[in-house]
Amino acid sequence: MTDVVVPLTTKKDWTSDQEVRWCPGCGDYGILLAVQTLMPELGVQPENTVFISGIGCSSRFPYYMNTYGIHSIHGRAPAIATGVAVARPDLDVWVITGDGDALSIGGNHLIHALRRNVNLTILLFNNRIYGLTKGQYSPTSEVGKVTKSTPMGSIDHPFSPLALALGAEASFVARTHDLDRKHMMETFRAAHAHRGASFVEILQNCNVFNDGAFDQVTGRKVRGEMMIDLRHGEPIVFGENGHAGVVMGSDGHLRIVEVADVGLEAILRHDAHRTDPSLAFALARLSADDPGHSTAVWSPTPFGVFRDVERPDYGSMVGAQLAEASTKKGPGDLRTLLQSAGTWQVS
Amino acid sequence: MTDIAERKSAPETISRVVVRFAGDSGDGMQLTGDRFTSASAIFGNDLSTLPDFPAEIRAPAGTVNGVSSFQVQIANHDITTPGDAPSVLVAMNPAALKADLGRLEQGGLIIVNRDAFVERDLAKVGYDTNPLDDDSLVNYRVVEVPMTSLTIEATASLGVKPRDAERSKNFFALGMISWLFSRPREPTLEWITSRFNDDLVRSANTAAFNAGYHFGETTELFDHPFQVLSAHMPPGEYTNITGNVALAWGLVAAGQLAKLPVFLGSYPITPASDILHELSKSKHFGVRTVQAEDEIAAAGMALGAAFAGHLGVTTTSGPGLALKSETLSLAVSLELPMLLIDIQRGGPSTGLPTKTEAADLNIAMYGRHSEAPLPIVAAYSPSHCFHAAIEAARIALKYRTPVILLSDGYIANGSEPWLLPDVESLPDISVEFQEGFNHVAPDGTDEYWPYLRDPETLARPWAIPGTPGLMHRVGGLEKQDGSGDINYTPANHETMVHLRAAKIAGIAADIPPAEIVGDADADVCILGWGSTWAAIDAAVQRTRRSGKKVAWVHLTHLSPLPANLGDVLRSFPRVLVPELNLGQLCRIVRADYLVDAQAVSKVQGLPFTSKELETAIDTALAAVHSSEKGAA
Numbered sequence: 001m002t003d004v005v006v007p008l009t010t011k012k013d014w015t016s017d018q019e020v021r022w023c024p025g026c027g028d029y030g031i032l033l034a035v036q037t038l039m040p041e042l043g044v045q046p047e048n049t050v051f052i053s054g055i056g057c058s059s060r061f062p063y064y065m066n067t068y069g070i071h072s073i074h075g076r077a078p079a080i081a082t083g084v085a086v087a088r089p090d091l092d093v094w095v096i097t098g099d100g101d102a103l104s105i106g107g108n109h110l111i112h113a114l115r116r117n118v119n120l121t122i123l124l125f126n127n128r129i130y131g132l133t134k135g136q137y138s139p140t141s142e143v144g145k146v147t148k149s150t151p152m153g154s155i156d157h158p159f160s161p162l163a164l165a166l167g168a169e170a171s172f173v174a175r176t177h178d179l180d181r182k183h184m185m186e187t188f189r190a191a192h193a194h195r196g197a198s199f200v201e202i203l204q205n206c207n208v209f210n211d212g213a214f215d216q217v218t219g220r221k222v223r224g225e226m227m228i229d230l231r232h233g234e235p236i237v238f239g240e241n242g243h244a245g246v247v248m249g250s251d252g253h254l255r256i257v258e259v260a261d262v263g264l265e266a267i268l269r270h271d272a273h274r275t276d277p278s279l280a281f282a283l284a285r286l287s288a289d290d291p292g293h294s295t296a297v298w299s300p301t302p303f304g305v306f307r308d309v310e311r312p313d314y315g316s317m318v319g320a321q322l323a324e325a326s327t328k329k330g331p332g333d334l335r336t337l338l339q340s341a342g343t344w345q346v347s
Numbered sequence: 348m349t350d351i352a353e354r355k356s357a358p359e360t361i362s363r364v365v366v367r368f369a370g371d372s373g374d375g376m377q378l379t380g381d382r383f384t385s386a387s388a389i390f391g392n393d394l395s396t397l398p399d400f401p402a403e404i405r406a407p408a409g410t411v412n413g414v415s416s417f418q419v420q421i422a423n424h425d426i427t428t429p430g431d432a433p434s435v436l437v438a439m440n441p442a443a444l445k446a447d448l449g450r451l452e453q454g455g456l457i458i459v460n461r462d463a464f465v466e467r468d469l470a471k472v473g474y475d476t477n478p479l480d481d482d483s484l485v486n487y488r489v490v491e492v493p494m495t496s497l498t499i500e501a502t503a504s505l506g507v508k509p510r511d512a513e514r515s516k517n518f519f520a521l522g523m524i525s526w527l528f529s530r531p532r533e534p535t536l537e538w539i540t541s542r543f544n545d546d547l548v549r550s551a552n553t554a555a556f557n558a559g560y561h562f563g564e565t566t567e568l569f570d571h572p573f574q575v576l577s578a579h580m581p582p583g584e585y586t587n588i589t590g591n592v593a594l595a596w597g598l599v600a601a602g603q604l605a606k607l608p609v610f611l612g613s614y615p616i617t618p619a620s621d622i623l624h625e626l627s628k629s630k631h632f633g634v635r636t637v638q639a640e641d642e643i644a645a646a647g648m649a650l651g652a653a654f655a656g657h658l659g660v661t662t663t664s665g666p667g668l669a670l671k672s673e674t675l676s677l678a679v680s681l682e683l684p685m686l687l688i689d690i691q692r693g694g695p696s697t698g699l700p701t702k703t704e705a706a707d708l709n710i711a712m713y714g715r716h717s718e719a720p721l722p723i724v725a726a727y728s729p730s731h732c733f734h735a736a737i738e739a740a741r742i743a744l745k746y747r748t749p750v751i752l753l754s755d756g757y758i759a760n761g762s763e764p765w766l767l768p769d770v771e772s773l774p775d776i777s778v779e780f781q782e783g784f785n786h787v788a789p790d791g792t793d794e795y796w797p798y799l800r801d802p803e804t805l806a807r808p809w810a811i812p813g814t815p816g817l818m819h820r821v822g823g824l825e826k827q828d829g830s831g832d833i834n835y836t837p838a839n840h841e842t843m844v845h846l847r848a849a850k851i852a853g854i855a856a857d858i859p860p861a862e863i864v865g866d867a868d869a870d871v872c873i874l875g876w877g878s879t880w881a882a883i884d885a886a887v888q889r890t891r892r893s894g895k896k897v898a899w900v901h902l903t904h905l906s907p908l909p910a911n912l913g914d915v916l917r918s919f920p921r922v923l924v925p926e927l928n929l930g931q932l933c934r935i936v937r938a939d940y941l942v943d944a945q946a947v948s949k950v951q952g953l954p955f956t957s958k959e960l961e962t963a964i965d966t967a968l969a970a971v972h973s974s975e976k977g978a979a
């Protein structure tokens with residue numbers, strides 16, 4: 001036994017022969033590259049891997065992976081993936097979805113897959129816009145967003161995907177972004193390692209319909225002061241030399257402070273393994289002045305793994321009940337079943 | 348004295364009887380009917396049942412809307428229907444009498460719970476005077492029994508409080524009817540013992556049942572009991588089965604016969620939920636059931652499981668079928684096997700959730716966007732649901748297609764004795780997964796083409812995750828025939844639309860031809876499908892017994908239709924299509940075969956009576972004869 005995984009496959013083994021058809025410059029390319037680069041490192045095999053998507057730009061993703069895959073129906077990927085994962089707990093099942101797909105038309109399936117803790121790795125590409133239908137506002141678009149369907153600005157209050165996932169009892173919740181392949185790979189690796197439903201929000205730039213949506217946070221020049229890197233067990237500090245940090249006030253609110261003003265011991269220590277999700281929830285709401293980032297104005301935003309707790313996964317529990325029933329009743333016998341409601345003989 | 352005693356104890360033999368138990372939703376009438384049925388089944392009668400209950404779980408007590416009934420016909424000969432008109436009505440309260448009196452045959456026997464005919468309950472259902480005391484029931488034989496007080500009396504010595512004792516009065520009624528029709532007591536007593544864990548409840552029900560039985564024996568209210576001798580049924584082992592249980596067992600059997608694990612995705616809906624319940628008890632067969640978050644997810648899970656190599660099933664009723672439509676279209680496009688089971692009920696919308704109807708043929712046939720044909724199988728009786736489930740699975744697996752199996756509330760909840768099939772004789776419906784490459788690329792490398800079809804069935808290969816080398820993507824986008832790559836070219840799309848249609852149409856060669864029952868040279872042919880089978884069967888038998896000729900074709904495959912159906916129908920001057928809808932199959936055969944078929948419709952939430960169909964046949968025969976005379 002060794003800790004080092006000897007790659008059995010190369011990136012090429014995970015790349016299908018299909019021509020990639022996203023717009024040039026789309027953030028999806030970076031995510032695809034991160035996943036294809038990561039897969040050999042996970043020590044898994046393409047034939048045991050399934051990618052399932054709904055509808056939207058991101059949902060073309062499975063076509064480009066040389067694995068088993070389904071490009072399914074708008075919003076339904078988590079439900080279809082639940083069928084695959086419950087039927088076959090031996091498989092690695094990934095769900096590729098977007099903000100419209102997962103949070104609007106498919107909201108119900110997403111929350112229930114998370115609640116059941118189905119063994120899925122869910123990657124939500126959040127570009128805060130509908131790309132494939134050419135630029136309508138999405139459930140994560142900020143209030144005031146002017147699009148083709150909101151010429152006077154959106155009046156819909158948006159979702160925070162992470163807060164929603166946490167509210168749905170997700171056992172693994174993380175955020176990353178399309179410009180940092182290393183961070184994406186690290187986050188996806190952790191998500192894949194988690195048994196149960198893993199939910200990853202990827203801030204993804206749609207350079208055609210919502211260009212620069214995350215520039216205030218992930219832009220190369222501002223990143224250092226705007227991105228908060230969450231590390232389990234470590235104080236939540238960020239900025240040059242870690243000068244800023246997150247504290248919890250006596251009113252229960254999280255605030256950003258200068259570490260020098262309060263001292264390092266006053267800074268919150270990140271604990272992704274806490275069963276109580278309230279801290280993860282508070283961190284998920286930290287990203288904008290207005291909770292749920294309903295405005296386009298951003299404040300320092302946490303990235304990384306918010307929550308990673310253990311809970312039995314759904315497919316394994318289904319399997320356990322099957323095994324228990326077989327032990328109790330013996331393996332099913334058809335004739336015995338047909339006689340089970342009582343019979344009589346006619347001679 | 349001996350004379351009287353003998354008269355009282357010697358039962359009169361009758362060939363059949365229809366009994367209807369009616370009471371409040373909380374009176375336990377379904378249970379009472381069910382026990383009477385079971386005792387009769389064990390006794391060897393042929394039988395057929397019709398449970399009839401309100402949609403409300405506890406409708407206001409004592410109201411007509413809250414009446415729950417259970418009708419059963421028992422006979423010493425082969426019967427298929429629960430009977431047109433009951434000859435015995437057990438009415439536990441005024442509401443039950445009010446609701447069901449109209450169904451009773453003239454001169455029929457009414458047994459009422461006298462204690463319930465008090466002013467308040469009479470007023471509740473609009474009786475100004477007590478019908479037991481005025482002459483409104485003169486055309487019937489009325490037997491008044493103070494069932495509530497007799498039950499309280501019978502259980503008092505056990506220490507049962509009167510309020511609790513009242514709950515056992517249905518067992519008093521059951522005991523009385525058991526005596527009246529000479530049912531053996533043991534099966535019911537044994538059942539009570541095994542069913543009720545609470546000592547007091549068990550002994551109260553036993554005491555009430557025995558009291559009712561002895562009451563029948565010792566009072567002079569009834570001259571004598573009746574008996575329905577056992578029917579001459581083919582020898583073998585029987586069970587009494589409802590359609591939903593038969594369907595669930597059929598799915599378990601289909602999994603065994605296909606050597607595939609069964610996966611059910613389902614959302615609770617009346618009247619389909621019992622299939623979910625039954626399959627949830629079948630985990631030792633490797634059956635996985637997931638109660639999904641909604642109808643759409645239930646279908647999606649079944650499709651996902653199918654992709655993963657399971658027999659994917661989803662169960663529902665009309666409103667759920669509408670929600671699953673998009674998933675069915677994806678399944679048509681993915682060409683994966685999947686079963687959708689629709690237990691039809693009265694609609695549209697929530698409609699009559701606990702009442703029967705067979706009006707989902709149109710949505711099953713056409714209810715998907717674009718060109719998305721799929722096979723449809725229809726079960727015709729409770730026990731046939733077992734075989735229909737296996738047949739639907741066979742077609743789905745062999746042709747890699749979603750299949751809709753139609754049943755309805757009538758056969759789903761109704762029961763009949765079922766001669767258990769020989770498990771060994773059930774068909775092998777297993778199919779093979781694709782294991783290796785099936786195509787060679789121009790550069791000589793082996794590859795897997797997910798849409799390379801079997802030339803005979805036009806089915807595509809089924810390669811499941813976990814199979815090395817055969818990784819592939821399927822999706823809702825149009826694909827190139829063969830390679831399965833995304834392809835938007837006009838000619839390819841047309842090819843694919845035709846191929847998908849041809850695959851389904853080709854199944855006609857793999858199903859039995861339409862068979863004529865009755866007189867092939869008759870002037871009138873009945874074309875039936877689904878649960879109308881029972882009433883048609885009875886009507887056809889009666890018509891022929893009266894010396895007239897009639898033919899009957901019953902369909903279990905509605906898509907595709909049997910290859911010879913057009914020729915068969917065209918050989919009759921007149922074709923009648925009885926349906927619990929406004930003529931959905933009728934329009935299909937008129938359009939497909941240009942035959943002048945006539946619809947016979949009923950949409951009352953109730954099955955046809957055989958009398959209604961006998962009349963329809965007579966009218967049609969008379970019309971043919973008079974037009975012949977006119978022409979002569």
Ligand code: SF4
Binds near residue numbers: 021026058207
């Ligand atoms: S529309 Fe936007 S999200 Fe879609 S492919 Fe183009 S850039 Fe990417």
